Amino acid sequence: MAAPHVLALPFPAQGHIIPLMQLSHRLVEHGIEVTFVNTEANHTLVLDAMAANGAGCPSLDGIRLVGVPDGLAEGDDRKDLGKLVDALSQHMPCYLEELVGRIEASGGTKISWLVADEGMGWAFEVAKKLGIRAACFWTGSAAFLASMLRIPQLIQDGVIDEKGWPKRQETFQFAPGMPPLHTSHLSWNNAGAPKDQPAIFQLVVRNNEAKDLAEVTVCNSFGDAEPAAFKLYPDILPVGPLFADVQFKKPVGQFLPEDARCLEWLDAWPDRSVVYVAFGSFTVFNPHQFEELALGLELTGRPFLWVVRPDFVAGLSKPWLDEFQRRVGDSGLIVSWCPQQQVLAHRAVACFVSHCGWNSTMEGVRNGVPFLCWPYFTDQFQNESYICNVWRTGLAVVRGADGVVTKEELSGKVERVIGDEGIRERVGALRDAARRSIAEGGSSHENFKKFVELLIIP
Structure with a gap:
């Protein structure tokens, strides 16, 4: 039986590419083939940085790096999140379909799974259309995901209006033990210029709906870091803190050369x-x-x-x-x-x-x-x-x-x-909890094994 072939699709930003690349390296260790899909602009940055660091090959020990257009013109500002998310939603679905078709027409291993960033919710719809199983990868905290999944409740409770803007200034918690959050710090209202907020808020709402097409959601966190959030959303599998390898030698998709x-x-x-x-x-x-x-x-x-x-x-x-x-x-x-x-x-x-x-x-x-x-x-x-x-x-x-x-x-x-001695003690305790979680038998280690088994079983 051929090894499973995963198409890994990050949101096109540095902080999203790195953890999915780290996860991809871990999947390869378990015999899974990975094609990692960046936008063409980011693909070029990654290859150039790898070459500068002495690792210029577009295939990384089982990870094949490819680029597809993002729908923006050459001179467009790709840090303008409003413009970027609009272009991605409009143009990338067809490019992703074409990529899958090219891979299968070339005689390569058939794509069996899409592992996509939650921020690329439209990709789960593409996977469903093509008959590809899908997993959702969340790069942030479980509390951050919870804040977005609770948007309907926030509207119902009168905390925000139907456009995502705060109706009152207050600090609230979704559950005891979760981080207090002020209404002025809601993520979709702090992602760029106010003019881009409507597009970003609508993207969040659409992604929340599309996420349900995925069979599982995994995230770069660990149980002891966010017990209250995982109690609120027990179906989210924490598999972090992620890292590619213990020697930190494997490229993880940096945009700039690292000054060692x-x-x-x-x-x-x-x-x-x-x-x-x-x-x-x-x-x-x-x-x-x-x-x-x-x-x-x-x-x-x-x-x-x-x-x-x-x-x-x-x-x-x-x-x-x-x-x-x-x-x-x-x-x-x-x-x-x-x-x-x-x-x-x-x-x-x-x-x-x-x-x-x-x-x-x-x-x-x-x-x-x-x-x-x-x-x-x-x-x-x-x-x-x-x-x-x-x-x-x-x-x-x-x-x-x-x-x-x-x-x-x-x-x-x-x-x-x-x-501060108290800070130092708490830092050490949290470090130890993180390391236990990814060690043999730890909670994140066991969750990762469950994820791999899901990908491998037909």
Whole structure:
């Protein structure tokens, strides 16, 4: 009998591609063939980054990488989520059908399963049309998924209107033990410009309906992290925290080349001494906030490793940055991208100044690193609430009246996070729980085995 052939389809954003690629590597270990489908734009980014890192082959130990059009024109802004989700829904279903047809016409193994991001709900409809079994992959927290699945209830309770906007300002919980969430932080209202909100909210509603076409939903979380959420939605299978391999050597679909020299730089510093700063693939700062952050890191007097993407800030004075780097010297290293899992696993890292994306959150949790939370959009505010209010493994920055986090606020909170023995103890306990879950016999390990069995059994 031929090995099962899975078509893996992420939402076209860095934070969605990485965990599905990690899951795909794990599936390959169990004899499952994977064709990983990126949009053409992202496919090019991934291949270029792999080539720069010395791994340029479009086939990765059983994972075949392919690209399909996303429906946008060459010059369109693919970080405009409203425009992106509209193009995906309109154009990608036919491209996905064509891809399946080409794979089968070429004599390749017939596609037996689609494992698609919940954010690509239209793909489950394509799978049903083609007679392909479907599984839903959720890249965020179970609490985040719960917040979207509860939209009808939120409307009925008068918390939001039928367009998704809050009808009142309040903090609420879906169940005791779940992260408190303020109505101003609902994900679909914090995913870009207000003009894009209607398209994004309608996408969420459609995805919730299409998700029911999948036979199972798996997510990158673990039971002890979110017991209340999994009690609320027991059909969601947590299989995380995900990682591709214990040596962190397998490519996971990064868009930018990883600057591995930071690992040698970290080797020179004592245990729990370095402040690691990274804000993911979407966060953008204005020059004033960037400068305050830089000055705050300098003010700590601690060594720091700071990830600054090429598009992280626009309009910054190069002479200012050059002078800053001259002042901090070897005690501060700025890179454009880094192997984050290896960084967070390094003994020298003392805390993580983070946007609280769920991948970063799970990576920090698994490596026992306390957080200083600085969320930017979508689910990151809810993740911050988990870290600060439920797990109590970090603190949050507070913006001033002008919306700016000052250098004094940053440096003061860094010292509090690093110096808090209670945070350190809770971080260690949550790390141990995460590692137990993915070890032999752990809850996530057993859930992953169930998932693999479902994919393998005809």
